[in-house]
Amino acid sequence: MKRVVVTGMGVCAPGSVGKDTFWRNLSQGKVFTGQLTQFSCKDLRVKIAGEVTSFTEDEYLPDANGINFKSLDRVEKFAIKTIDMALADSKVDLSKIKSAVISLGTTMGKMSKERDKSIDYKIYEDLISIGNNSNNNIIKEMHPGDIVAKVCRYFSLENIEPRMFLNACAAGNYAIGWGYDRIKNEDADFAIVGGVDSFSLTALIGFNRLLSLTPNLCCPFDKNRKGLVVSEGCGILILENLESALQRNAHIYGEIKGYGLSVDAYHITAPRPDASGATICMQKALKNAKVSPYDIDYISAHGTGTKVNDKIEAKALCAVFGEKIPPISSIKSMIGHSLGAAAAIEAVASLLMLKYNLAVPTANFEEADEDCPVDCIPNISRPMKIDTIISNAFAFGGNNSSLVISRYKEG
Amino acid sequence: MNKCAIISAFYYIADAGFDYKNIIEFCKKVNATSTDVAFCKREILEERLDKMNTRLIDRQSLSLEAAIKIAEDENFFDSINRSELSIIAGSYSSSVYPIAIFNLSAKEKGSNFVNATEFTNTVGNAAVSRACIWHQFRGCAYALSEGINSGINPIVDAYKNMQYENAEDVLACATEEVGAAAVLLQKEAPGKLKNKPIAYVKNVDSKYIGSIKEFDDSYIKNIEEKFNISLSQLDVYLSGDAKNINDIFKIIKEKGASTHDIIKKNMWALNPMVDLGRCLSRYSKGSAHDSLILSVDSQGFAACVLISKRG
Numbered sequence: 001m002k003r004v005v006v007t008g009m010g011v012c013a014p015g016s017v018g019k020d021t022f023w024r025n026l027s028q029g030k031v032f033t034g035q036l037t038q039f040s041c042k043d044l045r046v047k048i049a050g051e052v053t054s055f056t057e058d059e060y061l062p063d064a065n066g067i068n069f070k071s072l073d074r075v076e077k078f079a080i081k082t083i084d085m086a087l088a089d090s091k092v093d094l095s096k097i098k099s100a101v102i103s104l105g106t107t108m109g110k111m112s113k114e115r116d117k118s119i120d121y122k123i124y125e126d127l128i129s130i131g132n133n134s135n136n137n138i139i140k141e142m143h144p145g146d147i148v149a150k151v152c153r154y155f156s157l158e159n160i161e162p163r164m165f166l167n168a169c170a171a172g173n174y175a176i177g178w179g180y181d182r183i184k185n186e187d188a189d190f191a192i193v194g195g196v197d198s199f200s201l202t203a204l205i206g207f208n209r210l211l212s213l214t215p216n217l218c219c220p221f222d223k224n225r226k227g228l229v230v231s232e233g234c235g236i237l238i239l240e241n242l243e244s245a246l247q248r249n250a251h252i253y254g255e256i257k258g259y260g261l262s263v264d265a266y267h268i269t270a271p272r273p274d275a276s277g278a279t280i281c282m283q284k285a286l287k288n289a290k291v292s293p294y295d296i297d298y299i300s301a302h303g304t305g306t307k308v309n310d311k312i313e314a315k316a317l318c319a320v321f322g323e324k325i326p327p328i329s330s331i332k333s334m335i336g337h338s339l340g341a342a343a344a345i346e347a348v349a350s351l352l353m354l355k356y357n358l359a360v361p362t363a364n365f366e367e368a369d370e371d372c373p374v375d376c377i378p379n380i381s382r383p384m385k386i387d388t389i390i391s392n393a394f395a396f397g398g399n400n401s402s403l404v405i406s407r408y409k410e411g
Numbered sequence: 412m413n414k415c416a417i418i419s420a421f422y423y424i425a426d427a428g429f430d431y432k433n434i435i436e437f438c439k440k441v442n443a444t445s446t447d448v449a450f451c452k453r454e455i456l457e458e459r460l461d462k463m464n465t466r467l468i469d470r471q472s473l474s475l476e477a478a479i480k481i482a483e484d485e486n487f488f489d490s491i492n493r494s495e496l497s498i499i500a501g502s503y504s505s506s507v508y509p510i511a512i513f514n515l516s517a518k519e520k521g522s523n524f525v526n527a528t529e530f531t532n533t534v535g536n537a538a539v540s541r542a543c544i545w546h547q548f549r550g551c552a553y554a555l556s557e558g559i560n561s562g563i564n565p566i567v568d569a570y571k572n573m574q575y576e577n578a579e580d581v582l583a584c585a586t587e588e589v590g591a592a593a594v595l596l597q598k599e600a601p602g603k604l605k606n607k608p609i610a611y612v613k614n615v616d617s618k619y620i621g622s623i624k625e626f627d628d629s630y631i632k633n634i635e636e637k638f639n640i641s642l643s644q645l646d647v648y649l650s651g652d653a654k655n656i657n658d659i660f661k662i663i664k665e666k667g668a669s670t671h672d673i674i675k676k677n678m679w680a681l682n683p684m685v686d687l688g689r690c691l692s693r694y695s696k697g698s699a700h701d702s703l704i705l706s707v708d709s710q711g712f713a714a715c716v717l718i719s720k721r722g
Contacts, residue, residue: 107534124510132588139507144535144556145710153711158621162557163568166554202530202533206527210530261551265547
């Protein structure tokens with residue numbers, strides 16, 4: 001069994017392109033959600049979103065291997081740009097890597113077509129009008145596997161094992177866990193893992209119909225929380241086996257200690273009321289990481305800001321940690337819920353918290369809720385010793401995931 | 412040693428449900444028609460899944476349910492701890508159709524009035540999640556999408572998850588608009604398996620190999636080396652959407668492999684799953700040759716699994 005460490009990171013999130021700006025914003029508790037500006041959906045009740053407005057043409061990468069960066073889908077642009085940042089951060093020479101894998105998670109992928117910043121209904125009408133015919137180019141253009149294929153082609157990542165996860169809001173953690181397993185069990189030395197989603201009007205309409213959207217700010221664990229904010233972004237980690245990282249004197253941000261997955265098997269959108277799915281998931285992660293609940297210093301919450309989700313997550317935390325629940329926060333209060341990217345972005349935030357021994361806050365918090373008996377680090381960052389973190393992501397369909405990340409220690 | 416046993420394979424394709432023993436008949440039928448394999452008809456699915464609330468639920472979820480129901484009706488899950496059973500499903504088209512249907516419905520009814528159930532169909536893990544809800548599978552569940560190889564990578568991951576001791580019982584599935592397949596795999600241990608395995612997964616490989624146009628001998632050589640086999644001793648089943656698939660077929664033939672006809676109809680991720688069924692069907696009729704199920708995708712993905720009748 002190999003130890004798996006993080007040697008590079010990249011992030012695109014509302015308010016930031018790059019981990020330095022991202023950290024500055026998070027540590028200052030800045031909120032980057034607000035009125036939708038780049039996309040239009042006239043008749044929608046709620047038009048609050050988190051957009052990566054700073055991702056302009058100045059951020060575009062040069063064309064490579066026959067791929068014209070500018071012509072890529074927004075989700076592909078996010079993925080390639082963020083991977084480029086992570087690879088540069090890791091200072092790895094890809095030609096020296098013997099065996100590698102890449103795994104990405106997404107919710108909407110390329111399937112939610114926004115052209116000219118509103119939904120491109122024509123492509124859907126064309127698709128349906130083709131009828132029951134599997135030989136059509138629209139599917140070839142829109143299927144999510146195309147994202148990872150484009151990434152591989154752009155970076156010339158040949159002989160790499162690819163995986164594209166479609167596990168909704170937990171997809172990023174599934175992708176990280178999959179890459180972790182490949183390295184831990186010596187099937188690979190190196191992994192590019194993370195999650196990506198571009199802003200989706202389809203998702204905004206859907207969450208609006210589920211009455212899950214807040215009309216203003218996202219306030220996880222607050223008594224008056226009203227829902228989530230749909231956003232976008234990408235988070236990428238470079239994973240490596242420890243020996244390889246030490247050999248090339250790479251900077252080690254932290255160690256992936258383990259992860260847990262579970263299924264609610266209860267309802268397609270609502271979490272299991274007894275919170276057993278989330279509880280089992282965290283317990284599996286702790287067991288897999290060989291740490292006890294007492295070892296956890298901080299919890300990166302799924303914390304969507306919806307009434308039910310936060311209540312059930314708090315209930316699961318009580319079941320796992322008893323009366324000594326470590327401090328917890330949700331960065332979704334600042335950058336919204338970037339769906340398939342969220343868990344990976346939260347992993348990047350967690351690793352930065354380890355680095356700076358600073359827990360970022362849950363923004364917009366006003367009033368405690370008796371249903372959520374947690375210390376959610378309200379509004380202001382908190383300096384504290386952080387050695388081990390558990391990061392939760394609980395998805396549609398009751399697909400739960402928890403990741404355990406620790407400060408790297410020799411021995 | 413990882414002994415990943417194949418217990419059975421169940422299919423619901425083009426309005427018909429069957430298991431691997433009947434797959435040759437199915438292949439003959441689809442090859443005989445001049446048209447593409449039709450998408451599953453909702454009304455037939457609804458009738459088949461009698462008593463279930465199927466209203467507004469997407470075709471892929473219902474097709475997968477129809478395939479799993481065959482296993483359920485034949486009591487294949489009776490000896491399995493459902494709270495530990497994992498399910499992995501691959502799909503080429505993923506939720507492209509449900510997203511199209513949802514958006515067109517929102518356009519027609521208005522964004523504030525579209526039915527929320529139609530939105531739940533748009534997430535890629537809808538089919539696996541619903542299977543978990545309906546059958547109380549609570550191991551782990553995930554959905555993946557890597558072109559045509561979406562049909563073979565669930566087998567790859569099932570094998571790996573057993574090797575890593577993440578799972579002992581896995582339902583590896585493929586879901587598309589034309590139907591679904593579900594292969595039941597179990598880690599063999601003394602006294603554990605109630606149902607006798609039909610075959611075993613002996614090794615797996617999945618790669619992005621660059622341009623599929625450059626698919627050549629080197630890929631085959633790597634596989635032969637990794638699996639410690641010679642292609643000339645194997646039965647090979649090839650599927651893919653690559654335009655040059657016939658050239659790849661030729662390379663494999665030249666290596667002396669015993670080849671089987673390529674299924675001409677495009678069923679996306681179901682093609683490699685049908686190939687697996689063909690292999691299992693031959694085993695049930697006495698063949699004992701090791702087999703390679705290989706799929707290549709025009710995007711540059713290639714994946715294969717080595718199947719053996721004996722453990």
